Amino acid sequence: MAILLTISCKQKGGETDMAKQELNSAQQDKIILTAPKPFHFAQTLRYLTRSPHECMFHVEHDKIYRLLNVEGQSVIVEISGDDDALTVRLVKHGAMTAALQVAIVRYVRDWFDFDRDLKPFYAQVAQCPLLGPLARQYAGLRIIGVPDLFEALCWAISGQQINLAFAYTLKRRLVESFGAQETWNQRSYWLFPTAKTVSQLDVRDLTALQFTQRKAEYLLEIAAQIRDGALSKDGLLALGDFKKAEQRLLQIRGIGPWTANYVMMRCLRNPAAFPVADVGLQNAVKARLGTDEKPTPETLQILARAWSGWEAYATFYLWQSLYHTA
Incomplete structure (x- = not known):
């Protein structure tokens, strides 16, 4: 219904x-x-x-x-x-x-991250030359999340080492091949495939969609862990410590620091999650600083001292600056 x-x-x-x-x-x-x-x-x-x-x-x-x-x-x-x-x-x-x-x-x-009080973030970065103008420009913009853990992990892994447009293509193929559909007003709407559904697939089902062999293996293994209850959003949050949650994610094949922090940022809602290896983040900082070279992760960590505890929101606003310069 x-x-x-x-x-x-x-x-x-x-x-x-x-x-x-x-x-x-x-x-x-x-x-x-x-x-x-x-x-x-x-x-x-x-x-x-x-x-x-x-x-x-x-x-x-x-x-x-x-x-x-x-x-x-x-x-x-x-x-x-x-x-x-x-x-x-x-x-x-x-x-x-x-x-x-x-x-x-x-x-x-x-x-929409409605339970987050953003006033401390804006107060903290108000005088920061890099973040202050963006905080004023995007005031009221909240990190748009990916509430489902399996969807967040699939999206992050799909996007590893490819451009954003192709990552969207892979997601659409996965969703339209294995997700549930409802039609209303002559338009199709989709649910992301469940972990149980994906766990029953073969690697060849995913490579046929142009996932690499390795990414296909990662997704199937993660789907099986979620299906079996070994991995869950509630379980990660129940650890009571984002560092412990990060370590748990890093134990999973295919999940490195970037993927773990992306998932903590978009799904687990850690405001201090910081995907320092993100190319978009690096390009945004490069553009804001007007430098010829992208900042190294070490440089980003130094800059982020002004955003301590709010690295996820800083990253999100810097990403947004790449799409909209007005």
């Missing part, structure tokens, strides 16, 4: 947490939750539309459409609005249950 929901933003001010969210139980087709301060919906849309090759969601007329799997149901959400509150409206196939409300709110908050 497909359920279509509408999420729209309206500004109301003040910090929020789950306890303060307004869940409009009087109308069974609508949830209202307040966005944290600051939040910038237009900047969020700019980030989400950075590539025409994205297959996990669709943006049209300032609305985001995405298929989710929550509470055992395939749910299409539509997200629109401004900077203040999110209105989630169920517009197809009956009433939204309380459990469905909670699951959707949890996903949206995670996707």
Whole structure:
């Protein structure tokens, strides 16, 4: 059963947490939750539309459409609005249950990093010549996450040592070959393939999509670990220490420091995750500093002293500067 929901933003001010969210139980087709301060919906849309090759969601007329799997149901959400509150409206196939409300709110908050207080970050980098201007330019832009661990790992591994456009191509092929699909309004929406589904594939199934032999092996091994419960997002977070989580990820074949930090940044939500070997990060710093050479990881570590504890957000804003210079 497909359920279509509408999420729209309206500004109301003040910090929020789950306890303060307004869940409009009087109308069974609508949830209202307040966005944290600051939040910038237009900047969020700019980030989400950075590539025409994205297959996990669709943006049209300032609305985001995405298929989710929550509470055992395939749910299409539509997200629109401004900077203040999110209105989630169920517009197809009956009433939204309380459990469905909670699951959707949890996903949206995670996707947009709504539980992060960004004021300390902005205060810390305000006088930094490198980050201060970007913090002002992108104020309210939150790290758009990849809440599902398997999807985050697949995306990171797929993107190793290839350009971004081809990484998107590989993701689309994987999703459209093995993911679940729902159709609404003459458009297909996709769920990322589950670890169980991918674990049942053969290396040749993935190399046929132009994954390398080695990447195919990595994905199958990770899928098997997640399927068997040996690896999970909850398990990594339960370690209670991001360093321990990083070490656990580094034990997995195919995951090096860059991949581990990328996953901690986009999925585990470690604000201090720092993929120093990232080429995009290096190019962004090079452009900001106006130097002829890309900074070394050692140089980046020195620069990052001004961002200590917020390296993930610094990286995200530096990435964004490569897409939008205005």
